[in-house]
Amino acid sequence: MSQLYAALPARHARPALWSVVVGLFLLLSTFSHPVLGQNPAVLRGFVTDSLSGQRLPGVGIRLDGQPQGTASDAAGTFRLANLPAGTYTVRATALGYRSPATTVTLTAGSTQTLNLRLSAVALSLREVTVSQPRDPNQSVAAISHIDQALRPVNSAQDLLRLVPGLFIAQHAGGGKAEQIFLRGFDCDHGTDFAVSIDGLPVNMVSHAHGQGYADFHFVIPETVEQLRVYKGPYTARFGDFATAGAGEFTTKTSLDRSQIKVEVGRFDTRRALVMLDLLGHNKHHLLSKKPESAYVAAEYNFTNSYFDQKQHFQRFNGLAKYTGQLTDQTSLTLLGSHFTSNWDASGQIPERGVAEGLISRYGSIDPTEGGSTSRTNASAVLTTGLPHDAVLRQQAYYSKYDFSLYSNFTFFLQDPVNGDEIQQLDNRHLFGYTATYEQSTQLGSRSLHSTLGVGTRNDFSNLGLRHTVRREVLDTVTTGKLYERNLNAYLDETLPLTEQLTLNAAVRADVFTFDFRGQLYDTTSLSLQPLRGRVTKARVSPKLNLYYELTPQVQLFVRSGIGFHSNDARGVIRGTVGQNVLPRAIGYEVGSTFKPVPSLVVNAAVWALHLQDELVYIGDAGEVESTGPTRRFGLDASVRYQLTPSLFADLDLNFNHGRQVAAPKGANYIPLAPSFTSIGGLTLKRPSGLNASLRYRYIDDRPANDDGSITARGYFLLDAVVSYTKAWFQLGATVENLLNVEWNQAQFATETRLPTEPVGTSVDELHFTPGTPFYLKATFSVFF
Template sequence: MGRALPFFLLFLLALSARAQTLALRGVVLDSASHRPLPGVTVRLDGRPNDGATTDALGRFRLGGLPAGAYQLRISALGYRSQTTALSVAATPEPLTVALVPTALQLAEVTVAQPRDLNQSVAAITSVDQQLRPVNSAQDLLRLVPGLFIAQHAGGGKAEQIFLRGFDVDHGTDFAVSIDGMPVNMVSHAHGQGYADFHFVIPETVEQLRVYKGPYSARFGDFATAGAGEFTTKTSLEQSQVKLEVGRYGTKRGLLMLDLLGQRGHLFSKKGQESAYLATEYYFTNAYFEQKQHLNRFNGLLKYTGQLSERATLAVSGWHFNSRWDASGQIPERAIQEGLITRFGAIDPTEGGNTARSNANLQLTVDLPHDAVLTQQLYYSRYDFNLYSNFTFFLQNPTDGDQIRQNEARHLAGYRGTYERGFAVGGRTLRTTLGLGTRLDDVALALRRAVRRRVTDTLVSGRVREQSYFSWLDATLPLSDRLTLNAAARLDYFRFRFREDRFDSLSGRAAKARVSPKLNLYYQLSPAVQLFARSGLGFHSNDARSVAVGAAGTLPRAIGYEIGSNFKPLPELVINAAVWALHLQDELVYVGDEAVVESAGPTRRLGVDVALRYQLSPSLFADVDLNYNRGRAVGAPKGENYIPLAPSFTSIGGLTLKRPNGLSASLRYRHIDSRPANEDNSVRARGYFLLDAVASYTHRRYQLGLTVENLLDVDWNEAQFDTESRLPNEAEPVSELHFTPGTPFFAKLNASLFF
């Protein structure tokens, strides 16, 4: 594979140098606000494999076209489709297309994905963004079909993620990014791949792209179960002030301010620009007896401007800080013995604080010969400080087992992509060449503490971890119906850890990974697309263990699946896939104990089904069904369960959207009971929850109500099989420990638009 990749690249470059192509370019706008529309489908009738979707600036490009007459069809959810007759000459002029808003119609959804075929649930996620209510950063993650989250140490800590039979912990096997910046943290003080998404203001997010499995060369580290790409808005349709109040002292304030007004709404002319400011403040005491005192502030300033007709610059700055108290996980026996209630605490001094500041710059240039060059630079300053106590008095019967995990991180990176389409035998070959690097410089420590007072240092040192990566991706229609996508990615990691006191814990290591991908897509009919995908991926392990040889460096993942996107009825969209994923070694650094645990090789098999159905012009139904079976390979039967790996999850609901501005949604979440340890002797309990959201939107204001856990059921959110000892116990006990889930919770909100 290592020799084949350079020859493949030279072949493509030579072929592209000889190819003479025509490209049709344009921008799609909202006819009312003149804002650019991302995610719009652009297709040429009679050429099913020639299509595109608009980018964040509403721009599209159709390359490899011979001169002639065409019918251009443009469609998007919530807009009236438009068909335009045009002639492509030797130098076609850029188009500007304005779409007229209309009622949401699932009949407009297309199941073919002409630009990014590996985004298999594109049709599903585009519907969800229109229908599913989003009230928090956590709700953004829940837009990923089949993804569950759980909070277990106060609202300021990153959520635990479950996807495709994985307990992803805080992100070890699911890559998350926002505007191209990585969210996952390598060699984090608390856990590998830690992905704290709380610095994102939900109202600023424009798009979500979901990739399941290791099938896309765009992603490397952590993208085994999948990846989620979030993109913030380039401009605001209008400014907004929003206030929310709810139970348990919950309050939230939001300000989104358009800084340039109408000047920022047209991107089709030279010199147009937009800028906006978004700020958010959030506070809650939550539902625990020990008040949470969660304070969070977010700020985002973003500017987008066209430097010329072919060059666009996007610059953004972010700041986030949060602090909180937490009750942590509690053992079942403490409740049964009457020591505490479900919402009590064994150690009421848990909690922490965290902060993140980001700078992001992206330059996009349209080049001759139907090429696009995108370059991105980003920098993050990140601080984290967490006090936890999972075993209570197991190690220290007098003062307790509280620990402090903290780090100060500098994260910097570069990513560049060169995209080009050219004609091959009368068809369009689309290629992407990408390269980049990421550097993490982290001072981190694990210490013992008593009521947030540090008493002893267990591990303290500095991690310097740098990765270099490149990939080549090529998509070629083999016929009018069959499309081939082939890609390869090269990642190279350098790890270094210097322990402050013990040279034996210091060291360095390096490792490279080549990850080929091969995917096929067959358009059986305009309403049925079939796909078969395969690929290799990996997740990295913590530098503290890798540097001294205690853990595998880059355990490989091998994934494959077959499935379909189809519409048996014009108003019904279905995505279905049967998949398998093998991990070479499921190694996870456990930051709570400063050790590495290995489950050895594992295998997962599963079935995903997602349905979106329009029952009437105003009523919509959706359901996700996900079945997974995961086992450790080589372990004895009955002792080969993967702890906390879900076997069945389902999310769904009914949504009403009326033309008069009234909308309402009744939603459910269900996860079944599952093994909490390798022999299934302890089980994490499943739950079924109902939530409800209602709102009324006017041109100048919006009023809304959100209710979580409508039936007020008792449920366990995060759950673990943990050995612990309580103050009155002579011997430790291993049993289920859990964080109680939210009881009935209601919240009102009101917004003004100007």
């Protein structure tokens, strides 16, 4: 069996048969002409929020007694065609919303338009639907929507934890991007998990610290309205880094009300939040006035954290967003945000340092670690309804990003006198454009939904790696100018083959240009040597997925796809990674989303993923490291149950098994890859009055190195949140690590030398960042 796994990456290097099958399907769908029935009727319309008047995308639309439905598109419109004449009952469904059933009578050949207005209501799992007619690849949509409505979110880290099965770890005082774990991957800071917010990419290519670096701290958690989760490489909309999966976050279109919040907690923790509705709700839409909304939000954070060395962490976030319906067919969204942060850090510490009494569990070997970072974003989205029920969505965005990080991972191993502290620098401009064209076409009695997408991303950055001591520069390891461009296009087709069976087929093409002009420190000549070059590589990624609606309460799915993650440009130019510039990921899974009883939602999938080569930029040394081909398989299970109208229970179980394919048995572990994780809890959720949540997190012990001789330690944590809400205020308290257990966040097997140890010696052992001890925070909010 191991030989079969080992052969998979090479065998699929040219997936000719798969590409031909997908290509023929796409060609057929592109050139097919509608075959209309005998004077069919058409029902069309748009879905709006009853409070703000804004259009709502992604709302399910069904007709009583009819097996097939649809969903509102990016412009909030929908269309059901080829309907026999008759009387129908129309229902719009969206979690947390309710729309009264609408009765409509259609005559032969007629077209009727509806405006479905949805009102916010208390969450009920009875209203959850398991099918996703507009976006079938979002198989955990029901689960993630429930979680967002129920789980308390107090930070950007909590937003990432909304992804079922995702774990994070922090190891630089809260200012650095989290380490991400998902589906048996140690994704580092984002190498194998793509993150976006309002269409803005969060992952940074060829970053100074690590490939795919995803710093999500520029997001204000209270502004986030929606999360879409995609596990595996099955969705053509995502390219680079979307191997283990992708998370799409969306901020609110409008505010229900303005808010001021103040938080105070242990370790000198303070936070202030202001969210202001600038235009008020345009409820009546007098005369020709179109709905529009605008709001601003700002937050400030400060903490000294729980380390012996005060962290002096402070962060500011600001956001402004405008959404307006320019015409019945056109909407405009403008967004601007700014984020800045600086901190001191205690870094990773060696187990022997604590055992020998050199430092405490919350101490540091190098107290001068820390950093600063900032990001400014601007985005414009224009969504236009076109003739023939098509929608064109265009987005242009820009980000200015700065990053400076001081770290010391090996202490005094390389330089016994000054120590091994380094500074990593990234000064970046990021420009991008995306456009999608969506259209539904009748093929006989079936409706083919087509999406054509194109895009480009362009990164311009000044990168640097320096050897420092107490934040003073000693020498430069590498420096230079990066230009990296990605051009991409994809075609995605969804066709109901029968009343129950839906086929989704897609193909994506990416072209990358890696350009780096700079200098690299040569250990032989002990001087900087030129490093210059330009490389262009391409990747074609087909996808093929099947969905079967056994009953309205049971959906089965089989998914498969090819994805990739890119390598760091410096490794590409140096030629240290051979031909694996864009190593391929081959994934497949089978599963189901179902409701055994009306108030119980279950999602389960058995999956596998084969990665051609795990390539990671080792920012500490300015080099690229290859693990070689790997294989992973596992089981994901998520359960959500509504015990009473206000009491909910949830449980996630994630089993993962991964190995390096080319390594010998016993030395083929994938370092830090989790084998079992679980999250769960109980939540009391009411529109007002008392609300509470008790939650646990568990991750098991796992190998920290290839042969498993060093173990990263697992943990079990309990967190609690309680609040009391009235119309104009809210009081609350949050407790992290309720049992006050000692646990490790980030953990690594690292070879280091301490200042007290003889020169020329070193120890390879577990290094860790201690997790939060018992932590209490109080909050007070005013609404107006």
